[in-house]
Amino acid sequence: MTASHYITAQPVVRLINLHKSFGSLEVLKGVDLEVHKGEVVTILGPSGSGKSTLLRCVNLLEKPSGGEIWFEETCITSHQANVNKVREHIGMVFQSFNLFPHLSAKRNIMLAQRKVLKRSNDEAEQVALELLERVGLSDRADYMPAQLSGGQQQRVAIARALAMDPHVMLFDEATSALDPELVRGVLDVMRELAQGGMTMIVVTHEMGFARDVADRAVFMDEGVIVEQGTPEAVFDHPQNNRTKDFLGHIV
């Protein structure tokens, strides 16, 4: 649980001097970040600080304007990189779930397994049912997304991402769209994942979760990382004024 165990290993995700602009608006102004195997990193920061954009750059939903992104041994910002191949191994969970509304929960989880991983129907189905059980929804396998609550939808979405056997999971404000009473179920699933050793990058406003589960907290503001460290360090002894300010508002 000390820093030593991940410094030696190769990072799963490594961002080098990452820049991203939308037109004239520069959202990321040079971000460096390494995430190691088994590490849970939460990214905190006020709205507009660039934390979601940072996350979306990791699996290239946003194309960086400058800098490099490495995923394991591959520089995925280079032209030769096979974007789809890389994305197979990077799971992502969205704020708005983005389940496929025309498919049942089970089929949502099976689709990419069949199309991308070329698994057989039976195998994909088995994986789907196992994962549904893991997120506590085995009884909802044949429900359509519209018949599920937001929290249930998000758990299906997590299962869908996990079905691809990702090397890293990205959570983009996964609980922000949920009613408060539904948040817990999702957070529990995420907590279990973290305890199971999944590498995770989590953008969240759930300070409790960040403090309890994360190995490292990263505080961003105005497109740069202002401060990072263990949750205890960042939350209890923030060094930077902007961090203090932000935490003061939140807590």
Place this chain on the structure above:
Amino acid sequence: MSQRSKVLSLITALILAMSLVLVGCNGNNGGNGNNSDNGDAPVKTITAGVLTVGSDCDYPPFIELDGDQPAGYEFELLNAIGDEIGLTVEYLAPQNFDTILASVASGTKMDVGVSSFTINDERKQLVNFTTPYFDSNQAVVAMKTAPYTKAMDFNGLTVGAQSGTTGADWVRENLTNAGTVLKEYNQASELMAALNAGDIQGAFFDEPVAAEYVAKLYTDSQIVESIPTGEQYGISVSKDNPELLDAINKAMVTIKKNGTFDKIFLKYFPELTPPSLGA
């Protein structure tokens, strides 16, 4: 003083205005008087003083559009008739040939229908016809390269005619072989276009119009055969308006007698003999 002169001038102005109106009325009366001078009872039309005409305006040399104005033999004939009766001749926008007679019959849209209507007994059940003003025949037109020599050669082929015409009737009645397909078009010009495009092998319509098209617009085609039918054109008038029919027939006699009619007729058909118009 000045107040009184103002009132006076106002009254003068009023009187002047009223007298102007009266003069205007007199003018109108004068016009009507002219009609009675001709010995005709005033003729009622849909719009008073106007002879509303429905025509397809696509049948040269009888009637066609020159720009947006009709022109041709029937146009000039109607003008002469209108002058005689004391009616201004006005045309509706070009009508579909096959709807004109029904419109005339209803008596609410147009006073007369003029589009080279062949007088026949079926049509006479629907409308009244004036004295015939032209003797016509049918003809069949084909491309010059086509091998046909007579109308019956088209028995069993795809042919065209204008919808609602005696030409279409002729095809139905005479080309009775199973393979015959009759395509009907709204306008004579569409019929010729279809022939030229190869959609139909032969086009059946009135001989004078066929001659005009073949000579001027579609020189790649020719009249294969004239089909003598001896049909006659009349102006169609609603059965509800026998006074108008009378007036037109009388006017036709008058313009025949005074030479106006022959002049118009010979302008368009110098090699034909003008009909008698019952004079």
Place this chain on the structure above:
Amino acid sequence: MLLTGLKLLLQRLKKYSTVLPALRTFLAMVAVLSLVVTFVVPQPQAQGLTVEKTTAKPNQSGSSQIIGGIPTRITWEATVGNDEEVKEITLVFPEGTALGEGAANRVTVLEGSTRLEVPQTNTITSEQTNIVFDNPVGSGLLIRVEMSYVALPEETGEYTITGTYIDGTGTDITLDESPAISVISFTTVQKIQHWLDQQPWVESWNSVLFLKIFLNPQLIVSSVPTLFKGWLRSLGLVLFGFPLAIPIGLAVSFLRMAKFRVVRFFAAIYVNVIRGTPLFLQIYIAFFGLPFLGVKLDSYVLGVLVLAMNSSAYLAEIFRAGIQSIHKGQFEASASLGMNPMQTMFSVILPQTVRRVIPTATSEFILLYKDTSLLAAVGVMEQMMFAKSMVASTGNMTPYIVSACYYLLVTLPLTKIIAEFEKKLAAAEGHGEVLTSKKKKRRFFGDMGARETLEAAIGDSGSLVPGENSTANSTARGPANSTASGPKNKDLR
């Protein structure tokens, strides 16, 4: 020969005989003289009157048949032989012939193609027609008799018109048998019509002008079966055309969203040119223009192709709107799972699009179905054409009304289905769908408005606003999510 020439001259001159009474007397003298000569000089034996043809006008619109018991017009033509004259003709109808109201003869005498004024008196009865010429008709002339409103016998059979004529010498001669006329008997429709003819309520119904012109019972009866054939043909046009338009439209919609600007440009031209010009014009160009390029197609096939091409442009925009209405989260979710654009399109986007475009596409189907009527103008036999020719031959609007009912037979149930589907869709996917039902209803009731509304819906779908919050407003499936903030998804381009 000389004699014939003289008589011809006489007949021409007769036209002007009223002008000069003196001339008239002179002519009368010549006429009498010539008659005397005719009587005295024996004629060489020849066929006096050769029957050229006997035909009857088909009396049921849309068919080429002559039905017995219903008035028709018989046309009889004969040529006077060389050196012959005809004074009187009697044509005998087959037994069982009846006369309709307004039955009349129309006698025309032609020299070549010139019509001659030949005074005559004629009578028509259900047995025969009799024509007596004031002056004998000379040799070489064509006599044409049209007998209108004559109803041939009701039984199926071949009927011939027999008859006699009296030649210049006063001899009564039997005519050659004329070609037979094929008559078929009453169909069920005619039987019903016949029955209706005799009903008093039909008579009083038809005494109201409006009802007679627009809702004539007899014509309703005959329109329904005749227009049914046209209805099938119209339906055929759209049932072949529309399915053909779907793949073309889908392909064009993909091209409209293609990565390459040039491809997008050409697809846009296709769509805008077709949607920006009237279908009527396109039909004219195809039907009258293509043959010049040596393209000869069956007009029905060409009709299907033109309709398919036209509809494909509208469908392309409907599909594009549908695809772009899919929330961009769907593209992102697919991409994050490693699916390529092709897999995303066919497994995720299109299945959702199909459900959303079914109402608009069905409206387009209805529009296209109604537009088949435009093909009547270029001679494609479809419903409008059948109705037009019925109206032309009857001078009555009833066939149009019946035709309207046939169109409604298709459009009304479809409208209902659209409404039901929309309701279901709204229930299944939550409210605030791309093309709201209000818009679609307006679409349906006005052609032009319809298509424009759709364009509005397609609109300039808002481009991606920078910043993380731009996407954050799209909560689960609230309205913001669904109002087609078009995902100009980079992965798709």
